[in-house]
Amino acid sequence: MNKGTLIIGGGVIGLAIGWKLLLRGEPVTLLEKGDTGREASWAAAGMLAPVGEVHFQEDQNLRLGMESMRRYPAFVEALESDAGMKVDYRREGGLSVSLHPDDTAELRHRFEYQQALELPVRWLRGGEAQEMEPALSPNVVAAVYSPDDHQVDNRKLVEALKAAFLKAGGALHEQTPVERLVLHENGAPSVLAGNREWRHQRLLLTAGSWSGMIPGLDGALRPWVRPVKGQILAIQAGPETLRHNIRTPDVYIVPRLDGRLIVGATVEEMGFDRTLTVGGIFELVRGAWRAIPAVYEMPLAETWCGFRPGSRDNAPIIGETEIPAFFIATGHYRNGILNTPVTAEVMSEIMLGGQPPEFLAPFSPLRFTE
Ligand code: FAD
Numbered sequence: 201m202n203k204g205t206l207i208i209g210g211g212v213i214g215l216a217i218g219w220k221l222l223l224r225g226e227p228v229t230l231l232e233k234g235d236t237g238r239e240a241s242w243a244a245a246g247m248l249a250p251v252g253e254v255h256f257q258e259d260q261n262l263r264l265g266m267e268s269m270r271r272y273p274a275f276v277e278a279l280e281s282d283a284g285m286k287v288d289y290r291r292e293g294g295l296s297v298s299l300h301p302d303d304t305a306e307l308r309h310r311f312e313y314q315q316a317l318e319l320p321v322r323w324l325r326g327g328e329a330q331e332m333e334p335a336l337s338p339n340v341v342a343a344v345y346s347p348d349d350h351q352v353d354n355r356k357l358v359e360a361l362k363a364a365f366l367k368a369g370g371a372l373h374e375q376t377p378v379e380r381l382v383l384h385e386n387g388a389p390s391v392l393a394g395n396r397e398w399r400h401q402r403l404l405l406t407a408g409s410w411s412g413m414i415p416g417l418d419g420a421l422r423p424w425v426r427p428v429k430g431q432i433l434a435i436q437a438g439p440e441t442l443r444h445n446i447r448t449p450d451v452y453i454v455p456r457l458d459g460r461l462i463v464g465a466t467v468e469e470m471g472f473d474r475t476l477t478v479g480g481i482f483e484l485v486r487g488a489w490r491a492i493p494a495v496y497e498m499p500l501a502e503t504w505c506g507f508r509p510g511s512r513d514n515a516p517i518i519g520e521t522e523i524p525a526f527f528i529a530t531g532h533y534r535n536g537i538l539n540t541p542v543t544a545e546v547m548s549e550i551m552l553g554g555q556p557p558e559f560l561a562p563f564s565p566l567r568f569t570e
């Protein structure tokens with residue numbers, strides 16, 4: 201039995217928890233089937249928008265997201281300092297816009313809900329939104345400004361997490377897929393990977409959309425996670441084209457500091473199908489053009505897709521399992537970049553004997569078996 205924690209999967213969630221455990225003095229080994237951070241964590245848009253993306257009757261998710269937002273500035277500051285690189289955390293805020301009177305009624309309905317929850321939001325007329333973002337279409341009827349919605353360059357985030365993890369002394373094994381979990385009468389399960397068995401004091405599963413696919417965890421023990429495909433693209437605009445995250449009824453647009461506009465994303469139940477479709481890309485391009493007509497002349501820089509890990513109730517699965525010293529942090533679905541700080545900080549506490557905070561209770565892995 202080796203000391204410390206073994207982690208399966210090196211996306212933002214596995215890397216961030218690993219880094220935080222290392223900072224607490226815990227030895228950490230991470231096994232990654234490919235290159236770290238090249239799946240959902242690479243594919244994402246990097247929006248940190250619990251207010252703009254609020255869903256009706258999902259107050260527990262909102263609470264988790266707001267808790268993570270509260271932690272983001274300090275998390276980024278520590279990460280940038282440890283990793284020696286920037287992650288382009290931007291705090292200009294978000295604008296949800298309507299482009300048609302029907303959309304405006306829906307926007308107003310959501311605005312009233314946001315107000316009822318006492319979230320920081322402001323209603324703007326179309327002209328006021330255009331003053332804030334001159335590239336917006338003159339067809340914008342109204343907008344809701346949410347100043348506390350931010351963004352981060354998620355690709356830089358994973359690079360920084362990898363650098364911080366290694367600098368803190370983490371052992372990283374890439375190209376090492378875990379092939380099986382082996383349960384024992386006492387202690388954490390061991391795993392088979394790279395022609396050997398790895399057995400550590402604690403085991404953490406953070407394999408994103410693949411978390412339910414590793415043999416050895418059967419029946420109620422298996423985390424039920426499915427891949428939810430998202431096609432997404434980047435347009436090469438100028439650095440001054442946009443400053444705020446823009447959300448329309450069809451797409452969202454996230455402006456990076458290097459001038460790229462990230463336009464996302466489709467939401468498709470297609471299994472692990474990596475095909476980029478004409479229809480998917482067309483809908484994104486059309487949605488971006490309706491909101492920002494100037495994109496028509498701009499170069500299309502990149503298209504890609506990724507798999508959001510979605511649980512049965514689309515809420516994350518975070519905490520200790522029925523098996524001693526076996527922990528799970530997965531199912532972050534559309535908000536894994538947003539919920540990285542809270543997941544990493546809370547999990548690293550719990551795994552070393554701390555009590556789970558009350559706001560984590562709805563996300564327990566035990567909710568599917570109880
Ligand atoms: P992943 O990043 O998928 O990492 C899991 C890792 O486990 C992978 O590297 C994989 O190779 C590895 N692995 C799998 N099986 C094994 C195995 N058997 N052995 C070893 N390693 C294994 N979230 C936001 O907050 N804001 C956004 O704007 C946003 N936009 C998104 C847009 C798109 C198009 C998509 C697809 C997602 C978006 N998300 C967003 C969601 C976010 O990307 C995910 O919730 C988050 O990245 C999940 O992180 P993860 O570490 O759990 O998964």
Ligand code: GLY
Pocket residue numbers: 245247430464465508533534535
């Ligand atoms: N949160 C953005 C997405 O999942 O597409």
